[in-house]
Amino acid sequence: MKESKIWFIRGMKAGIPIGLGYFAVAFTLGIAARGAGLTALQSGFMSAAMLASAGEFAAINAIASGAGYMEMAVTELVVNLRYLLMSGALSQKVRRDKPFIHRFLMAYGVTDEIFAVSMGVEGKLHPFYLYGAVSTAAPGWVAGTVMGVLLGMIMPHRVMSAMSVALYGMFLAVVIPPSKSSKIIAGVVGISMAASAVFAYLPVAGALSDGVRIIILTVLVSGMAALLFPVGGKEEKKNEA
């Protein structure tokens, strides 16, 4: 079997749980989209084109509040700024022997979750792994949004509440296993969560939006960790995250 096909199938498998979690989150997104006056078709288009949770909630708000185009662009820039860092990390992870065009295609699939599984791949990243993950995750996102618009009223609330932690569980499944073998990573994960909690509940910092908080802390904590514990050859090779 061709190498790219093997990677694509591996990516598809990783994308399935993501797609299920996406479905639940997108469902609530669809309910909000309907509230803002978007049709099922528009909402489906939005989810297919943006593939971003916080970004789409912000988009719905912007449309509902009648914001101008410039304000919309700036809002999306701020809310999604973390993708700048993730895309930067991916730029070093992706295989260099593949045609340049792949980087433009991969950019579409840089979401928190697809980024998470892509960085979890051992060694360098084959573009087709990411495509495979997108192929099973994105349909869940789009379908969930459309279903939310159409059927938002009849879904039991208890089930929605339970499903809303699925994506967080996925993040934990990415950051915790490497923490077992590396005390430094374990420390970075612990400090990140503690700092995030402090920021969220602090009087002044608590007023920051989630997007801004994520980017500030990511830059601060990653920067500190890089200064104190520069990554040498070995650990980087092993985790290649």
Place this chain on the structure above:
Amino acid sequence: MKPDANMSLLVMAATIYLVRALPLTLLRKEINNSFIRSFLFYVPYVSLSVMTFPAILSSTDSFWSGLSGFLVAAVIAWVDGNLFRVSIGACLAVFLTESIVLLFTGTL
């Protein structure tokens, strides 16, 4: 002029795409600077941790169910590590906790 909804969606989708595409396409060469390499190495761990906590505690209908989802997910991730089992475990923990809380207090 009130912005058109379809045009708004296009403008925002284009902005998001640019944020995602610029680093991937501009940082083509392997970065040799040790600090930047290390920085990018830590980015996924930090960003995912920051996004998870404490947001997970307020993602469900009650603090306690969010907390149980977090703890159960952390334990399964430590012991097992499988993405799918961690997620499903967290969902079940939330559902069970909310059922129990509802049973005893009648409200969440």
